[in-house]
Amino acid sequence: MSAAANEAAESSHAYAVYEAKGEFKKHVFKLHKLGDDELELRVTHSGICHSDIHTIDGDWGNKFDIPIVPGHEIVGQITKLGPNVAKLRPDFKIGTRVGVGPQALACQSCTQCKVDRQQYCTGTRAMTYGEQLPDGYTTRGGYASFHRVDCRFAVLVPEKLDPANAAPLLCAGITVYAPLKKLNVGPGMKVAIIGIGGLGHCAVQFANALGADVTAISRSAAKEDDAKKLGAHHFLLSTDQDAVKAAAGTFDVILNTVSANIDFNAMLGLVAPQGTFATVGAPPDPMSIQTFAVIFRGITIMGSLIGSPAQMEEMLKLCAEKDIVCQTEVLPFDKVNEGIQKVRDNNVRFRVVMEMPADATYAE
Numbered sequence: 001m002s003a004a005a006n007e008a009a010e011s012s013h014a015y016a017v018y019e020a021k022g023e024f025k026k027h028v029f030k031l032h033k034l035g036d037d038e039l040e041l042r043v044t045h046s047g048i049c050h051s052d053i054h055t056i057d058g059d060w061g062n063k064f065d066i067p068i069v070p071g072h073e074i075v076g077q078i079t080k081l082g083p084n085v086a087k088l089r090p091d092f093k094i095g096t097r098v099g100v101g102p103q104a105l106a107c108q109s110c111t112q113c114k115v116d117r118q119q120y121c122t123g124t125r126a127m128t129y130g131e132q133l134p135d136g137y138t139t140r141g142g143y144a145s146f147h148r149v150d151c152r153f154a155v156l157v158p159e160k161l162d163p164a165n166a167a168p169l170l171c172a173g174i175t176v177y178a179p180l181k182k183l184n185v186g187p188g189m190k191v192a193i194i195g196i197g198g199l200g201h202c203a204v205q206f207a208n209a210l211g212a213d214v215t216a217i218s219r220s221a222a223k224e225d226d227a228k229k230l231g232a233h234h235f236l237l238s239t240d241q242d243a244v245k246a247a248a249g250t251f252d253v254i255l256n257t258v259s260a261n262i263d264f265n266a267m268l269g270l271v272a273p274q275g276t277f278a279t280v281g282a283p284p285d286p287m288s289i290q291t292f293a294v295i296f297r298g299i300t301i302m303g304s305l306i307g308s309p310a311q312m313e314e315m316l317k318l319c320a321e322k323d324i325v326c327q328t329e330v331l332p333f334d335k336v337n338e339g340i341q342k343v344r345d346n347n348v349r350f351r352v353v354m355e356m357p358a359d360a361t362y363a364e
């Protein structure tokens with residue numbers, strides 16, 4: 001198969017893993033029948049999120065249908081439109097640049113969907129990869145040349161944004177933007193971001209753009225300069241016990257983005273009385289916290305899952321307006337195993353994004 005940029009496809013050239021912790025191998029799959037509400041996009045850029053690694057490593061104890069094609073930071077151009085798309089998204093045309101994040105489907109009628117929080121849908125919901133759609137098709141993600149999705153889970157990517165740098169916003173960006181907005185982060189608030197990786201480097205930029213006094217908390221001293229360039233006003237090395245002690249009880253909001261277990265009690269000690277410790281990081285082990293660390297200072301512990309498509313479009317517009325730019329290392333698609341290893345090794349500033357080959361097929 002060979003397809004030009006705006007040409008619809010029947011099959012997709014992907015990379016997939018065939019066993020937990022396995023290497024990525026080439027995988028061609030037949031695209032499912034385009035639904036009435038769906039669109040097809042030719043993927044141009046696909047980010048590597050740490051959730052992809054948790055998934056393929058079996059960190060979350062989840063079983064998945066193999067082969068699995070991950071990827072939920074997808075940018076591409078529309079190549080095909082189902083008959084209902086003109087009504088649902090009149091602005092989507094063949095060639096429009098869109099993005100797709102971690103969610104593929106929601107019921108659109110439960111309480112959460114009605115208030116535009118489709119990520120917490122209590123009805124039929126499916127994520128972008130490794131989950132079943134109502135027709136029995138197991139979703140496949142963005143490590144692929146073509147992708148088909150309900151048009152309500154595709155978002156417009158403003159022309160001003162570079163597509164490679166926009167890709168991480170579709171998961172890393174929205175996952176931190178949504179809780180910062182929910183917590184009304186703004187001027188006069190002291191906000192700390194723990195873990196300066198894919199999510200964390202977006203969070204520092206958003207918290208700064210929203211007007212907060214921002215501290216980056218990292219175990220990597222080498223990230224201080226970059227964190228400050230991204231908009232952190234202060235840097236706290238989490239392994240420096242004196243510095244951690246000096247910062248006790250000072251943050252109104254702490255947002256944890258770490259992919260591994262941390263000393264939650266030490267970090268809770270940094271939250272101001274009646275402040276909030278929010279976590280989006282999803283390490284495999286349970287969070288262990290001392291209840292007194294929370295009770296005695298009235299601390300709220302909060303979790304947050306991605307964001308809704310409407311919030312994604314709001315965030316993308318803000319990025320275009322305020323010049324919020326993800327820092328990416330762009331690799332060709334066939335270097336997927338190298339990209340995954342860089343993320344595993346915490347050796348990336350700050351997101352690996354894969355660029356698809358121009359003809360949408362593998363080089364043989």
Ligand code: NAP
Binds near residue numbers: 049050194259306350
């Ligand atoms: P990432 O790019 O790998 O960044 C994670 C950062 O965590 C690293 O850069 C590092 O920052 C810190 N870290 C890693 N290992 C650590 C350790 N052993 N101890 C202390 N710090 C450590 O990952 P990501 O893509 O940003 O994802 C972060 C987490 O968010 C993952 O668990 C992912 O599954 C989760 N996630 C959740 C949602 C959601 O909806 N809630 C959505 C997407 C991702 P420093 O070097 O600065 O310490």
Ligand code: ZN
Binds near residue numbers: 051102
């Ligand atoms: Zn993600």
